[in-house]
Amino acid sequence: MEIDFKHKQAAHCENGVVANLMTYNGFTVSEPMVFGIGSGLLFTYIPFLKVNHAPVVSYRAMPGIIFTRFATRVGIKIKREKFRNAQTAKARLDENLQRNNPVGLQVGVYNLPYFPDEYRFHFNAHNMVVYGKRDGIYLISDPVMETVTSLTEKELEKVRFAKGAFAPKGHIYYPTAFPKELHLEKAIVKGIKHTCRDMLAPVPVVGVKGIRKIAKLIRKWPKAKGTKIANHYLGQIVRMQEEIGTGGGGFRYIYAAFLQEAGKLLTNNQLLELSKEMTLIGDQWRDFAVEASRIYKNRSNSVAVDQYDHVATLLEDIANKEEVFFKKLKKAI
Amino acid sequence: MKKNEVPQDKSNLESANFKELCYAVDENGEYTTELSTGWSPKTIALNNAIEALNERISASKQRVKDHKVSPLEYYMELHKMDLPILASYVGIWKWRVKRHFRPAVFKNLNNKTLQKYADVFDITIEELQRTDL
Numbered sequence: 001m002e003i004d005f006k007h008k009q010a011a012h013c014e015n016g017v018v019a020n021l022m023t024y025n026g027f028t029v030s031e032p033m034v035f036g037i038g039s040g041l042l043f044t045y046i047p048f049l050k051v052n053h054a055p056v057v058s059y060r061a062m063p064g065i066i067f068t069r070f071a072t073r074v075g076i077k078i079k080r081e082k083f084r085n086a087q088t089a090k091a092r093l094d095e096n097l098q099r100n101n102p103v104g105l106q107v108g109v110y111n112l113p114y115f116p117d118e119y120r121f122h123f124n125a126h127n128m129v130v131y132g133k134r135d136g137i138y139l140i141s142d143p144v145m146e147t148v149t150s151l152t153e154k155e156l157e158k159v160r161f162a163k164g165a166f167a168p169k170g171h172i173y174y175p176t177a178f179p180k181e182l183h184l185e186k187a188i189v190k191g192i193k194h195t196c197r198d199m200l201a202p203v204p205v206v207g208v209k210g211i212r213k214i215a216k217l218i219r220k221w222p223k224a225k226g227t228k229i230a231n232h233y234l235g236q237i238v239r240m241q242e243e244i245g246t247g248g249g250g251f252r253y254i255y256a257a258f259l260q261e262a263g264k265l266l267t268n269n270q271l272l273e274l275s276k277e278m279t280l281i282g283d284q285w286r287d288f289a290v291e292a293s294r295i296y297k298n299r300s301n302s303v304a305v306d307q308y309d310h311v312a313t314l315l316e317d318i319a320n321k322e323e324v325f326f327k328k329l330k331k332a333i
Numbered sequence: 334m335k336k337n338e339v340p341q342d343k344s345n346l347e348s349a350n351f352k353e354l355c356y357a358v359d360e361n362g363e364y365t366t367e368l369s370t371g372w373s374p375k376t377i378a379l380n381n382a383i384e385a386l387n388e389r390i391s392a393s394k395q396r397v398k399d400h401k402v403s404p405l406e407y408y409m410e411l412h413k414m415d416l417p418i419l420a421s422y423v424g425i426w427k428w429r430v431k432r433h434f435r436p437a438v439f440k441n442l443n444n445k446t447l448q449k450y451a452d453v454f455d456i457t458i459e460e461l462q463r464t465d466l
Contacts, residue, residue, distance in 0.1 A: 009354050010354060011353070011354040011355065011356060011366070032356070032364070052382060052386075053385075053415070110413070116345055116346060116351060118345040118379060118383055119345070119379075120413075121413060122413060122414060122418050144353065144354075145351070146351075146352060146368075163418065163421040163422045164414075164417065164418040164421050164422070165417070165418075167421065231381070232381070232382070232385055235377075235378035235381050235382060236378070236382070238374060238375060238378045239375060239378045239379060239382065242372065242374065242375040242378075243375065244353045247354065247355055247356040248334060248339075248355045248356060248357070249334070253334060253355070253356035253357065253364075254356050256356070256364065257356050257364035260363070260364050261364070275364075276362070279334070279358060282334065283334060286334065289374045289375065290374050292374070293373065293374035293375075293377050293378065296377065296378065296381055297377055
């Protein structure tokens with residue numbers, strides 16, 4: 001069976017899945033709208049945890065939470081299921097397809113055959129939609145891909161039961177109940193307030209303070225760890241910021257797009273101005289990536305320490321700008 | 334970022350005929366999307382990460398040849414895993430997996446345990462036990 005599902009490429013997998021599932025159910029919502037209402041924007045440094053042998057920073061809210069927040073704020077009900085057993089997981093998926101219900105899946109990236117080899121890491125918070133099954137082959141709409149793809153039963157089982165941090169455990173989810181009409185206005189206000197609260201949180205590793213913390217660490221790394229490790233760490237930060245799914249500038253451009261759309265919907269000119277400002281902040285993040293790449297481009301061990309100080313200063317400047325920005329945004333709404 | 338500034342650099346995406354979506358502003362200041370083939374600063378970061386991985390793999394290979402560690406460690410690195418990931422894939426506690434990295438302990442593992450590891454790495458037990466990688 002094959003469900004008539006419209007695939008639309010998105011920057012980020014989770015927003016893309018939600019936007020595509022909503023469109024399927026007759027509600028047109030853009031990807032930035034989902035991201036903004038779900039308060040996806042964030043900055044966190046996660047101490048004590050290492051991925052790929054480097055510290056972890058995140059530019060977005062925890063996997064899954066964007067959809068949950070979006071759903072409660074616009075009044076949709078979602079059903080989520082996780083499984084212990086691969087057979088039940090498969091049976092439940094087939095049941096849904098039989099009922100013409102496309103479902104969202106959480107999967108691991110490492111065993112996805114259509115991904116370029118270089119991008120296959122043990123990352124378990126990728127999302128996709130299964131919209132049909134033909135001769136034992138599942139039809140897949142992966143939002144980060146330009147077109148739809150497919151996976152065999154075995155391949156799908158492997159990615160659904162990937163192990164490690166955030167193990168998907170066959171996680172499936174789909175919306176079950178919708179309001180008569182979608183009222184986005186209140187949801188937008190809630191989403192923006194939440195993001196402002198997160199970014200200005202009085203927690204040393206979150207939001208603006210988190211950016212400052214990372215800047216401080218970048219100054220320390222070359223002396224404490226040697227330039228080779230410092231470069232590896234710096235590269236990891238840039239990868240998290242610019243990797244597929246961010247839409248560029250560590251999600252700042254998607255957020256600016258959201259503010260523009262929200263400003264028009266609420267006829268709030270301040271938001272339109274702030275959207276422009278966010279774009280400039282996004283450009284600054286890009287500049288930071290360019291400067292950082294100058295450092296880690298040559299993998300030699302002789303990098304002047306003042307270069308690290310230079311990129312750290314760029315980050316501190318961004319932190320100051322974002323602090324002012326989110327204070328203004330809080331008042332504008 | 335302006336729409337015409339969306340980078341179109343050469344990257345590893347090309348081989349898979351893959352383009353990513355970026356958000357950018359058009360001439361009228363309206364947000365829109367544009368496909369990008371890649372951007373050098375992150376391609377360099379990715380290539381460095383892969384190079385670092387390959388260094389880990391070859392270092393581990395040497396340790397196996399020198400009989401300092403069991404081949405398990407090599408296959409773990411080869412599959413881009415670390416200890417917690419491998420432990421959760423085989424369903425064995427981390428400290429036991431770590432112990433299995435010792436050649437003397439690895440030699441005495443029973444077939445049931447070896448099979449678990451072999452399944453994760455998608456190879457046979459014989460291949461798993463070879464130290465002449």
